[in-house]
Amino acid sequence: MPTSSSPCQKKGHPVPVMFAVTSSWLVPLAVTLYSLCLHSNPRRLYEIQIVHDGLRASEMKELHKAISGHPHISIHFATLPEKLFQSLQNRDCGRFSSLSYVRLLAAGLFPQYDRLLYLDADILLNGDVAELYDTELQGKPIAAVRDCAALQSICTGRLAPHLECLAGTGVTFPLLYCNTGVMVMDLRQMRQKDMENTLFRILRSRPDSFPYGDQDILNIAFHGSIMPLPVEWNYHFQFELHHKGMQALITGTEFEKVQALFNNRSWKLFHLVGDYKPWLPPDMGKTYHRLYLSLWWPAARRTPAFHAELRSLYREFTCPIRSRMHRHQWRLLISSPKVFRKRRIKIKGLQRLLAVFDGSWQ
Known part of the structure; x- marks a missing residue:
């Protein structure tokens, strides 16, 4: 088995990738798996480990479809561990699912691996x-990319409210706070240091939930011991691009290339952070909403799983736009010159909205 000092670069070893999802996340997970397959190396083996809270056989079958045509990739399923269930019983997890806390148990849950990737x-x-x-x-136990809250703090010159909330938890340098939606985890080292007990002790130290759930717990436990990953492996900084003077502030930091990554779409992993998700009813008011739609829907339409669900969502979101556009097109024939120009502008606007869903928005 690979060791901490030899970072699993022997090509004969599988690449284990862990996800933790409820049934409501199966469609986006299928799209994520499909994008993983498209960029995988056929000379490597990939083992997808999906922790769930009771998926049906039909749902598991659909997820297997997402990796069809890629025999070097396999999917395995595991249910929510009883230890975690008991620890979270009668506990308010806030806006996060109890399954998100499975990351705290990764070292014990997958004893066959010395190293593991966790992905949202x-x-x-x-x-x-x-x-x-x-x-x-x-030599670090985990690797992750600093969170957009850290970038926001650099841009504004003051700590983001969430980072201020961690005062007194041992996070003495809050700008080191990382987004744990993408992690490389050295499970062997975590076992040697009995990190599972440390993580659960932090979990139990607070009667209410942490603002960002298990992400806060991981940052508290591993503060100062997280290997920084390149920003392109967890790109989620589009919120901060328009801060005045940002480029000068981030020069010399790992965020320096954020603007170029956005302009060139050259990230290696795009993280759809925030409450808005492109598989939920769209809100076109913000640039990042349109970006999410234009990136996610082209991949979703090509994903060989959950076709019925995806077609239904696509029609739900785009049919009203098409109906409005066709209505304006038909009325062009009977419009006065002034109204004609207004309707042409509206039609072009609706066409741009459809282009967002079809991936041609710039």
């Missing part, structure tokens, strides 16, 4: 996760 289900791959898996951890 709201991501799109544009690079091979085997490259991420092979990252040199330099």
Whole structure:
């Protein structure tokens, strides 16, 4: 088995990738798996480990369809561990599912691995996760990308409210706070240091939930011991692009290339962070909403799983737009010159909305 000092670069070893989802996240997970397959190396083996809270056989079958045509990739399923269920019983997890806390148990849940990738289900791959898996951890137990809250703090000159909430938890340098939706985890080292008990002790130390659930717990437990990953492996900084003077502030930091990544769409992993998700009813008011739609829906339409669900969502979101556009097109024939121009403008606007769903928005 690979060791901490030898970062799993022996090509004969599988690349294990962990997800934790409820049934409501199966469609986005299928799209994520499909994007993973598209950028995988056929000479490597990938083992997808999906922890769930009671998926039906039909749902598992659909997820298997997402990796069809890629025999070097396999899917395995595990249910929510009893230890976690008992620890979270009668506990308010806030806006997060209890399954998100499975990351705290990864070392014990997968004893067959010395190293593991954890990925959230709201991501799109544009690079091979085997490259991420092979990252040199330099003796650190986990690797992750700093969170957009850290970038926001750099841009504004003051701590983001969430980082201020961690005062007194041991997070003495809050700008090191990481987004744990993408992690490389050295499970062997975590077992050696009995990190599972440390993580659960932090969980139980607070009667109410942490603002960002298990992500806060991981940051508290591993503060100062997280290997920083390149920003392109968890790109989620589009919120901060318009801060005045941002480029000067981030020069010399790992965020320096954020603007170029956005302009060139050159990220290796795009993380759809935030409350808005492109498989939910769209809100076209913000640039990042339109970006999410234009990236996610083209991948979703090509995903060989959950066709009925995806077609239904696509029609639900786009049919009203098409109906309005056709109505304006028909009325052009009987419009006065002034009204004609207004309707042409509206038609072009609706065409741009449809282009967002079809992936041609710029």
